[in-house]
Amino acid sequence: MAGSTQKSNQDTLTVTGVIDWAKNDLLKDPRLSFLTEEKNQPFVKYGGLALLALYLVFGWGGQLIVNGIGFVYPAYCSILALESTKKEDDTRWLTYWIVYAFFSLTEFFSDFLLSWFPFYWLAKCVFLVWCFLPVPWNGSDMIYSQVIRPFFLKNQTKIDKTMGKVTEQVNLLGDNVMHMASDAVKSD
Incomplete structure (x- = not known):
């Protein structure tokens, strides 16, 4: 048990060590010290965004990057929301996931x-970021309240009936699979 705890601590220290190295040692390099100056911070931020945008237009692996942006940060914030006692953040992230699924x-x-289309991954990235930005004009809130919610409320009885039929069919399929599996076990 002590060995696994030590291994876990070593893994954590390794990741933490890399982050610390990047923050402390790498940025203290005299050739890169200008990046940490206050006057250059906007250039670093906007330059990074411009490079990301160019890469999403012309680079390879845009789908992975965009799906990571649209999934990793919101998943992290959703976990934080579940662990908090406030209801507002739960509602906010649940709305995001409904829009994301839609x-x-x-x-x-x-x-x-x-x-x-050449700008597809960039447009998708901008759309997903708009959907999770903590601003009054948040995309998830707008899309949910203006598109998804009215459609759902208008068609809720039809959707409930259809979901009931789907549930019945899934249960029937599960029962058939269980019977087939038990028959297969009995025959062996």
């Missing part, structure tokens, strides 16, 4: 066509 479902059918 967008993912819509994108599934149009992705093959849209991904051929």
Whole structure:
């Protein structure tokens, strides 16, 4: 047990060590010290955003980067929201995930066509960031309140009936699989 705790601490220290190295040692290099100066911070931030935008337009692996941006940070914030006692942050991130699911479902059918456009990954990245930004004009709130919620409220009884039928079919399929598995075990 002590060995696994020590291994876990070593792994944590390794990750922490790399981050500390990047913050302290790398940025103290005289050739890179100008990056930490207050007057250059806007250039570093906006320059990084411009490089990311150019990479999403012309680079390789844009889908992975955009999906990481649209998933990793919101997932982290969702965990923090679940661990907090405030209801507002839970509602905010649940709204984001509803819009994200709606967008993912819509994108599934149009992705093959849209991904051929050169600015697709950049546009998707901007859209997802707009959906999770903590601003009054947050995309998730706007899309949920103006598109998803009215559609859901208008069609809720139809959706409930359809979901009931789907649930019945899934349960029936599960029962059939269980019977087939038990018959297979009995015959062996």
